[in-house]
Amino acid sequence: MKRSFSVHSSETDEYVTPRKRARRDINSPCPSENTPASCRSMIVVKVAPRKAYNEPQEVDLCATLRRCRSEADPSAIKELKALPYGKPLVQHVQSLLHVVKTNVKKRVDKTDRIIETELYLKWLEELDSAVIGIENLLSAKIPGTRRRVPGLGYITFVILYRIMDGFISDVDHHHDGWSSRGSEDHPIYPITMTLAEEAKDPSTDSRAESAVHFAEDALGRYDRVMGVAVRRLKAEGGRSLRLARMVAQTERALARACCLLCEQTGFGGDKSATGESILRSTRTFMRQWKAEHGITDDDEYDTQDGF
Structure with a gap:
C-alpha cells in the first residue's frame, strides 16, 4: 500500500534554516541599528543661525555733514557712501535745504524786517556748515597713510x-x-520788505551792497570746495565719455542758473550781467573736461544723462 502525502503535510515543506536574531551592538556608532553591517553613516549638517535683518537707517544729510565741521567723521563717510543716487539723493538735498530755510526763518522772525538780498545771504551762510563738512570729507585720509579716502568724488x-x-x-x-x-x-x-518799503528806507542801498559783497565771498568758498569735488570726480571716473557728457550737461545747466541768480540778486554782477564770475573755477574746469572729449556747446545731450 502506497503511502499518501497531503499537500499540507510538513514533510512536503521546504526546510528553511531560521535566522538568528541579531543582537544589538552597544558599541556601534549607530546604536539604533541592529548590526554593524547595516549601520548607515550619518551626515550632520550644522545650520548657521540666521542673522537679524537690520533695515537701513534713514540718513539725515544735514546732520551728517554738520558732524564733519571740525573733522571728517568715519561714520559720516560710511553714511555718505551709502546714500542712493538719483531721485532719493535729490530728496535728501531738498530736506537739507528745508532745514536751512526754517533755521533762518526762526532767527529772522526775532529781528527787524530784512530786505530780500539779506535773506538770500543768510541762506548761503546757513549752508556754510554743510560746505565745510564736505571740504573736510574731501580732505580725509585713510588712517595711517597719506592717501585720501577714495570714492567721495561723485x-x-x-x-x-x-x-x-x-x-x-x-x-x-x-x-x-x-x-x-x-x-x-x-x-x-x-517777511521781507517790499520794494516800496525799501525805497522809503535810506539804509537799504548800503545794506544791499553789503549783502552782495558777503554773498559773493560765500559763493567763492563754495566754488573752491566744489572745484575740489569735480577734480576728484574726474580722477575717480577716468576717461569715461558718458561721465564727460554728464559734466557737460551739468555745466550748461549751471551757466543758466548762475545767470538767473545774477539777474535776481546782483550776485556776481559784471558788465555782461551773466553771472560768469559765480562758480567760475568749477565751471572752467568742467568746460576743460568736456573739451578734452571734443564736446561742444552745440552738441545735443541725452536729458537722462545727468547727476
Whole structure:
C-alpha cells in the first residue's frame, strides 16, 4: 500500500534554516541599528543661525555733514557712501535745504524786517556748515597713510551741485512769489520788505551792497570746495565719455542758473550781467573736461544723462 502525502503535510515543506536574531551592538556608532553591517553613516549638517535683518537707517544729510565741521567723521563717510543716487539723493538735498530755510526763518522772525538780498545771504551762510563738512570729507585720509579716502568724488560733487541748483530755485521762487512773502504764517519764508518799503528806507542801498559783497565771498568758498569735488570726480571716473557728457550737461545747466541768480540778486554782477564770475573755477574746469572729449556747446545731450 502506497503511502499518501497531503499537500499540507510538513514533510512536503521546504526546510528553511531560521535566522538568528541579531543582537544589538552597544558599541556601534549607530546604536539604533541592529548590526554593524547595516549601520548607515550619518551626515550632520550644522545650520548657521540666521542673522537679524537690520533695515537701513534713514540718513539725515544735514546732520551728517554738520558732524564733519571740525573733522571728517568715519561714520559720516560710511553714511555718505551709502546714500542712493538719483531721485532719493535729490530728496535728501531738498530736506537739507528745508532745514536751512526754517533755521533762518526762526532767527529772522526775532529781528527787524530784512530786505530780500539779506535773506538770500543768510541762506548761503546757513549752508556754510554743510560746505565745510564736505571740504573736510574731501580732505580725509585713510588712517595711517597719506592717501585720501577714495570714492567721495561723485557723491560730494552731486550734493554740491544739487544744493546750488536748489538754492537758486528757492531764490527764484521767493523772488517771484510776492503773494506768499507777506504772510507771517509762511512755513519757510520770513517777511521781507517790499520794494516800496525799501525805497522809503535810506539804509537799504548800503545794506544791499553789503549783502552782495558777503554773498559773493560765500559763493567763492563754495566754488573752491566744489572745484575740489569735480577734480576728484574726474580722477575717480577716468576717461569715461558718458561721465564727460554728464559734466557737460551739468555745466550748461549751471551757466543758466548762475545767470538767473545774477539777474535776481546782483550776485556776481559784471558788465555782461551773466553771472560768469559765480562758480567760475568749477565751471572752467568742467568746460576743460568736456573739451578734452571734443564736446561742444552745440552738441545735443541725452536729458537722462545727468547727476
